[in-house]
Amino acid sequence: xxxxxxxxxxxxxxxxxxxxxxxxxxxxxxxxxxxxxxxxxxxxxxxxxxxxxxxxxxxxxxxxxxxxxxxxxxxxxxxxxxxxxxxxxxxxxxxxxxxxxxxxxxxxxxxxxxxxxxxxxxxxxxxxxxxxxxxxxxxxxxxxxxxxxxxxxxxxxxxxxxxxxxxxxxxxxxxxxxxxxxxxxxxxxxxxxxxxxxxxxxxxxxxxxxxxxxxxxxxxxxxxxxxxxxxxxxxxxxxxxxxxxxxxxxxxxxxxxxxxxxxxxxxxxxxxxxxxxxxxxxxxxxxxxxxxxxxxxxxxxxxxxxxxxxxxxxxxxxxxxxxxxxxxxxxxxxxxxxxxxxxxxxxxxx
Amino acid sequence: xxxxxxxxxxxxxxxxxxxxxxxxxxxxxxxxxxxxxxxxxxxxxxxxxxxxxxxxxxxxxxxxxxxxxxxxxxxxxxxxxxxxxxxxxxxxxxxxxxxxxxxxxxxxxxxxxxxxxxxxxxxxxxxxxxxxxxxxxxxxxxxxxxxxxxxxxxxxxxxxxxxxxxxxxxxxxxxxxxxxxxxxxxxxxxxxxxxxxxxxxxxxxxxxxxxxxxxxxxxxxxxxxxxxxxxxxxxxxxxxxxxxxxxxxxxxxxxxxxxxxxxxxxxxxxxxxxxxxxxxxxxxxxxxxxxxxxxxxxxxxxxxxxxxxxxxxxxxxxxxxxxxxxxx
Numbered sequence: 001x002x003x004x005x006x007x008x009x010x011x012x013x014x015x016x017x018x019x020x021x022x023x024x025x026x027x028x029x030x031x032x033x034x035x036x037x038x039x040x041x042x043x044x045x046x047x048x049x050x051x052x053x054x055x056x057x058x059x060x061x062x063x064x065x066x067x068x069x070x071x072x073x074x075x076x077x078x079x080x081x082x083x084x085x086x087x088x089x090x091x092x093x094x095x096x097x098x099x100x101x102x103x104x105x106x107x108x109x110x111x112x113x114x115x116x117x118x119x120x121x122x123x124x125x126x127x128x129x130x131x132x133x134x135x136x137x138x139x140x141x142x143x144x145x146x147x148x149x150x151x152x153x154x155x156x157x158x159x160x161x162x163x164x165x166x167x168x169x170x171x172x173x174x175x176x177x178x179x180x181x182x183x184x185x186x187x188x189x190x191x192x193x194x195x196x197x198x199x200x201x202x203x204x205x206x207x208x209x210x211x212x213x214x215x216x217x218x219x220x221x222x223x224x225x226x227x228x229x230x231x232x233x234x235x236x237x238x239x240x241x242x243x244x245x246x247x248x249x250x251x252x253x254x255x256x257x258x259x260x261x262x263x264x265x266x267x268x269x270x271x272x273x274x275x276x277x278x279x280x281x282x283x284x285x286x287x288x289x290x291x292x293x294x295x296x297x298x299x300x301x302x303x304x305x306x307x308x309x310x311x312x313x314x315x316x317x318x319x320x321x322x323x324x325x326x327x328x329x330x331x332x333x334x335x336x337x338x339x340x341x342x343x344x345x346x347x348x349x350x
Numbered sequence: 351x352x353x354x355x356x357x358x359x360x361x362x363x364x365x366x367x368x369x370x371x372x373x374x375x376x377x378x379x380x381x382x383x384x385x386x387x388x389x390x391x392x393x394x395x396x397x398x399x400x401x402x403x404x405x406x407x408x409x410x411x412x413x414x415x416x417x418x419x420x421x422x423x424x425x426x427x428x429x430x431x432x433x434x435x436x437x438x439x440x441x442x443x444x445x446x447x448x449x450x451x452x453x454x455x456x457x458x459x460x461x462x463x464x465x466x467x468x469x470x471x472x473x474x475x476x477x478x479x480x481x482x483x484x485x486x487x488x489x490x491x492x493x494x495x496x497x498x499x500x501x502x503x504x505x506x507x508x509x510x511x512x513x514x515x516x517x518x519x520x521x522x523x524x525x526x527x528x529x530x531x532x533x534x535x536x537x538x539x540x541x542x543x544x545x546x547x548x549x550x551x552x553x554x555x556x557x558x559x560x561x562x563x564x565x566x567x568x569x570x571x572x573x574x575x576x577x578x579x580x581x582x583x584x585x586x587x588x589x590x591x592x593x594x595x596x597x598x599x600x601x602x603x604x605x606x607x608x609x610x611x612x613x614x615x616x617x618x619x620x621x622x623x624x625x626x627x628x629x630x631x632x633x634x635x636x637x638x639x640x641x642x643x644x645x646x647x648x649x650x651x652x653x654x655x656x657x658x659x660x661x662x663x664x665x666x667x668x669x670x671x672x673x674x675x676x677x678x
Contacts (some may be wrong), residue, residue: 012549071501071503073503084539133458133509134459135457136456148395179394180503180533181392186421187454187455213604213605214605214606231419282535284605284608284611285607286607
């Protein structure tokens with residue numbers, strides 16, 4: 001099924017479309033302008049297949065950032081999400097390493113393949129965030145990094161001789177890890193999300209959720225949702241960007257009931273009832289990561305990867321990036337920033 | 351002739367002062383014990399639940415948990431709750447000193463000032479009482495033990511943990527505790543414990559050391575002491591909820607994947623922590639008196655000689671009046 005008014009919005013992002021169209025429930029579509037059923041089959045719908053083939057050949061970029069205090073399971077969760085060893089944990093990082101004195105930004109790229117589709121996945125880790133005694137403004141290096149990626153993209157866009165496919169290093173999704181205290185958010189959580197929800201898609205997750213019973217989890221989630229609302233924090237999927245009623249209904253349910261997802265991560269497998277499952281072994285039972293009765297990891301995975309992956313990229317490109325671009329152009333008096341490239345070999349007509 | 355009340359007067363020359371410990375014991379039981387336990391750690395680490403579990407009580411019946419926005423402006427508070435517990439005729443007056451707000455702020459630079467001031471104030475008060483004329487009913491509010499809660503979610507000690515412990519290790523007995531231990535597998539626990547012990551040594555932090563069992567104690571006690579020492583820091587789970595498990599009711603936490611039993615030594619170190627605290631209450635008080643308090647006292651007296659004289663001058667008249675009253 002055609003995914004509606006795609007063409008007008010996605011010019012720059014077209015080469016990076018997800019081949020598999022978003023799973024939408026059956027809903028009456030807005031009537032198309034031209035009635036194509038009259039004179040026989042034209043074949044317009046084959047464009048989807050052509051785009052799909054093209055995407056499979058070119059692959060696409062996805063950049064996910066993880067933010068949270070040391071030890072909340074960020075690296076493990078990302079490995080679990082992509083069922084690959086893609087995080088800092090697996091690239092020679094030793095967990096015995098000291099906590100860095102300032103926030104560092106570490107981006108690790110991997111190409112993973114599934115069903116013939118190649119994804120260039122970049123995991124951006126932020127070690128040192130929230131770990132110091134004085135954490136004032138510790139979000140600044142992160143905000144700086146995000147803006148730097150927008151700037152990089154902008155510079156490429158305004159170039160005279162542009163690359164056919166601009167490499168996209170912009171952060172499409174920021175998973176913010178909330179400590180499972182069972183009480184409330186911490187002041188740092190509020191400050192971070194207040195500042196950063198305006199520049200990037202933030203998806204709050206409750207880490208190491210196996211520390212809470214079902215009641216504690218429900219209560220905590222309700223409390224966190226309330227706190228986020230009261231403090232005016234718009235996490236992804238943002239209400240103002242719901243495209244139509246269908247989106248709104250689906251996203252409302254996610255926003256008001258499922259989020260923040262209470263997750264458990266693991267890259268170890270155990271045998272449970274004859275199946276091999278990803279889980280955590282404790283003296284009182286095995287916690288199955290993909291079992292919805294145990295935790296909401298599967299919901300997070302489906303949300304980020306199986307249903308909203310493309311939307312995350314679209315919102316980043318059409319909203320966050322455009323906001324950045326508009327501000328930059330305004331600051332520059334309505335003109336595009338001058339491209340004075342020294343490191344890269346771009347032609348300009350100067 | 352020896353009075354007949356002493357046991358075993360067979361040996362000639364038996365005097366009978368071997369009965370002294372019994373007398374001390376009887377007097378102490380009559381007097382009752384006082385113990386002050388301070389509890390420090392970030393919000394949400396399971397402190398209150400653990401204290402309630404240890405003493406089988408609810409020390410915080412009307413508790414309201416503040417939201418993040420409220421915590422932004424808050425400074426560290428000191429809240430002391432006292433409860434009297436009696437068991438088999440022995441009375442314990444337990445004071446639990448809480449430190450809400452510790453570790454919550456974005457900038458925790460000033461987080462320990464309030465706590466250190468409190469500890470020093472108790473020492474100061476005791477010093478003052480001890481040096482006073484009427485020493486009959488000195489109340490001992492000195493902090494005998496501090497449970498320092500380390501997060502089970504981290505990879506070891508945080509910078510704040512290190513700085514705080516170094517700031518108070520010469521003032522109070524520190525017992526590091528890892529609560530919410532049910533979030534860790536057994537292997538993760540061992541790894542975390544070892545990491546913490548290594549870091550404690552690396553930074554020269556002095557935590558409370560259980561004294562070795564005396565050579566004349568029985569084997570069981572020696573073994574128990576060995577086990578206790580080997581389990582520090584204790585990884586515990588707290589709960590006062592009764593759950594049905596294996597046909598009986600136990601205190602625990604019910605998860606979809608199983609039940610964590612508080613008093614099951616295979617599940618966590620709760621029993622060890624409780625045993626350690628109860629069997630070493632006396633020692634904790636002694637170390638506070640003989641080491642931490644004496645340190646404070648000598649520092650204070652060396653430092654505050656000027657102050658002491660001033661005090662004396664002010665009190666001279668008062669002392670004269672009191673002496674006169676006594677003579678009369």
